[in-house]
Amino acid sequence: MKSNKSIPELIEEMRSYKNTSLRAAGRLMSLSEESSEKTIELLRALSPFPEPRIILGITGAPGSGKSLLSGRLIEHFRKKYPDRRIGIIAVDPSSPFSGGAILGDRIRMMQHADDPKVFIRSIASHGQQGGVTLGTMGIISVMGAFGCDVVLVETVGVGQMEFAIKDVSDMVAIVLAPGQGDTMQFLKAGLMEIGDMFIVNKDDQAGSIQFYAQLLLSLRLLGHTAEQKELVPRVSALLNVGIKELFDSIEKRFLGNDQQRKIFRQERLELLVRRVILAELQKRMDVVLKKEELPVTEKILKGETSLSSVVSDLIKKM
Amino acid sequence: MSETTEKTKACTVRILIGKAGLDGHDRGAKYVAHILRDAGYEVIYTGIRRSPEQIVQSAIQEDVDLIGLSFLSGAHLDLTRRVLALLREGGASDIIVFCGGVIPEQDIAALKEMGVREVFTPGTADTSILEKVDALF
DSSP: OOOOOOHHHHHHHHHSSSSTTTHHHHHHHHHHHHHHHHHHHHHHHHTSOOOEEEEEEEESSSSOHHHHHHHHHHHHHHHOOOTTTTEEEEOOOOOTTTEEEEEOOOGGGGGTTTTTTTEEEEEEEOOTTHHHHHHHHHHHHHHHHEEEEEEEEEEEEEEEETOOHHHHHHEEEEETTSOOOOHHHHOOOOOGGSEEEEEOOOSSSSSSSHHHHHHHHHHHHOOOTHHHHHHHHBTTTTTTEEEEEHHHHHTTTTTOOOHHHHHHHHHHHHHHHHHHHHHHHHHHHHHHHHHOSSSSHHHHHHTSOOHHHHHHHHHHHO | OHHHHHHHHTTEEEEEEEEEESSSOOOOHHHHHHHHHHHEEEEHHHHHHHHEEEEEEHHHHOOOSSSEEEEEESOHHHHHHHHHHHHHHTTTTTEEEEEEEEEOHHHHHHHHHHTEEEEOTOOHHHHHHHHHHTTOO
C-alpha cells in the first residue's frame, strides 16, 4: 500500500530532485484532492516556495483542439526554455452514474510523457463534489514548488458549474474553431464572458477567415476593444502555425507585469477564502442536520413551524 | 449510506491502462478501460505504442494505485520486467501491476514471479476482471 509520509516529508523529498521526487510530487497532488483540510494544510506548507510564473486556463468545446494545442505549447515552451519545467492539469468529466472516468487527454501529449521537465496530471471533475477547484489550486501550488514555470489547466467548456477554470487561472484562453456557429452563438454563449483570450484554432480549414471576422465583430460588441488582435490569435495546432506568436502574447501579459499578476492572485486568494468557508460550513450543516431528531422536512410539512424559522434555528446551531 | 461510501472509495482508485511496445491492437485495453470506468474507477488511458519509461512516468505523475498492461506483441516478459524495474527506481514499487492480452499459459508464472499480481487472458469475463481487480488493493 501507499506510504504514509507526512506533507512536510513529501515536500522535502520532492524538492531534493532525486529519483523519487516525481513520486513525492504525485503523492502531494493526491493529498490535495483528498479533502479540503488536506489542501489547506498543503497550501500552508507550500507557502515558502515559488508559485508558477504563469497559470493559463485553456477551455473550449469538445473537438476544438485544446489538447493538441496544449501539446504544441508544451513543445514550444520546452524549446524556448530547455531548463524549465512546465505543468499541465487536464480535467475530464466523471460519469454521473458510476463516478468513474476515463482520463484520456494525456494521449495527445504522450510525446512528452518521458520528458522529466513536463508534469501532466489528469483530474476527474467529480460531478457534485464542489471541492475540485480547491484541490486544483493545491495541485497548482505543488507544481510551482516543484519548479514549474508555467502551468496549463485544460478543461472542456461544458458543465462548468462544478469546475470554474477562471477561479484557478490567471487568464483563460478559449479555443474556438471554424464551423462552431456564428455571431448569434457567440452572443449567447456564457463561456465567452470568462475568456481573456480567444484562440481561433484550425486556421488551416476553410471558412476560418469568415469565422475570425465574425468573432472580432462579436467581441467588439461585448466591449473588448484594446489590443484586439492579440487577444484573438489565429493558429493551427495541426500544422504547428502561430504557436510562437501565441505564446509570446501570453508571456507579454505576464512579463514585467507584476502588478497585474498580483491583482490576479489576490482575487484568487479572496476566492480561496470563500471556498474554504463554504466547505467548512457545509460540513457543519451536515453535522447539525444529522443531529436533528425529526427530519426538518417533516416539521415544516406538519405545519408546526415555517421554513424560515427552521433555517434560522439551524444556522444558529452551526 | 454504505453505497455512497463504497462509491467514494472506488472513485479515488486510479488505474493506468497502457500498451507498451510496438503493438497496435488496443481493443482489449479500451474494453477493460470502459468496464473499469463503469465500475467507478478513474482510468488513465495512455494509448498505443508507449515505452515503459512513458508508462511509468505517467503512472507516477498521476499517482495511480494500479497499472494494467495490455499485450499482443509477444514482448510481455521484457516490457513488463522493464516497467517493474523503472517503478522500483522511481520509488513506486508499491503500485500494483497486472497484465492482460495474448499471453501464453507458460509465461503467466514468470510474470507473477516478477511481481505481476494478476494476468488476464482473452475470454476472461468482465465480472471476473472486476472481481479480481477489486481484490488487488
